[in-house]
Amino acid sequence: MHYNHPGFQNTGMRQQDDLTTMNRLIVSGEGSVSAVPDRALLTIGVITENPNLSVAQKENADKTASVIRTLMSLGISQSDIQTSSFRIEPQYNYENGQQQFRGYRVEHQLQVTVKDIRQTGQAIDQAVANGANSISSIQFTVANPDAFYNQALSLAIQNAQQKAISMARVLQVTLRPVPVNVQEVSQSLPPRPVPFQAVIYAQSVETPIQPGENKITASVKIQYTFS
Known part of the structure; x- marks a missing residue:
């Protein structure tokens, strides 16, 4: 049997009510x-075309391997070079409303993490000099x-x-x-600020790359x- 003492108040309920009515x-x-960014993420590609698919694939594989070796010779770890996309597409010409087969296009895109940001321009130029013919983006970020x-x-x-x-x-x-x-x-x-877009880099003494600063809010x- 439960009795309520006349002077008893539920302390927990009173505190809750006080909290509810507080200003x-x-x-x-x-x-x-x-x-200040301390690393760069590069998307470097090799694009080859040939009427013969096997020839286009082999040429692409050889050039891609050359690009990878070149990047590794700069001190970039193999684990920092990853395939981001690989595509084989038939190519056609259109004349007088007619579709004519032209050949095959093979595209191999690599995502490369350059941990020494000072090497960004050098990595791009060396990759282009050794077979790369597409640089689709450069993104600057920080390690932590x-x-x-x-x-x-x-x-x-x-x-x-x-x-x-x-x-x-x-x-x-x-x-x-x-x-x-x-x-x-x-x-x-x-992790990824607005990327710097590029289509194809011409060979130069060294491509100037300016990482700027990232604002974190x-x-x-x-x-x-x-x-």
Whole structure:
């Protein structure tokens, strides 16, 4: 049998009600850091055409092997050279509305990670000199993007906190320093910034490559209470 004492109050329910009726202040914060890229992702291709498929394949295989050997001679590890696509397509000419078979096109694309970003231009030029005839993209990134993002996240939290303090000061209220809710809104990591596009590189002394900087941003939404 259960009895209610006249002076008894449910402490847990009272705390929950107090939390529900507390004055809330919701602020957003943003932070960003700049990171200098330390590696490049290259897409290097070998494209061959021939009426005879076997000839087109062999020529492509020989040139691709030459490109791979050249890249490895620059100190690029074999594990950093991967096939991203391989295609064989028939080619046709159209004359007077008629389709005429021209031959076969064999395309082998390699994704190459250059960990010494200073070698980017050299890697491109040497690859072209030894059989590559397509450079479809260059993408700059950093080896450890999470470290930079965490810095941006810390700045975002500090930014939100400063906003809350300023608002509480103007409102002449007492801000409780510990937030009741913190939400990570979005993130911007630099694994692949907008790629530099190129079609075919001509041989040169050395192709000039400018990696620039990557901007990494973080956003948060924080909820405070005040009295």
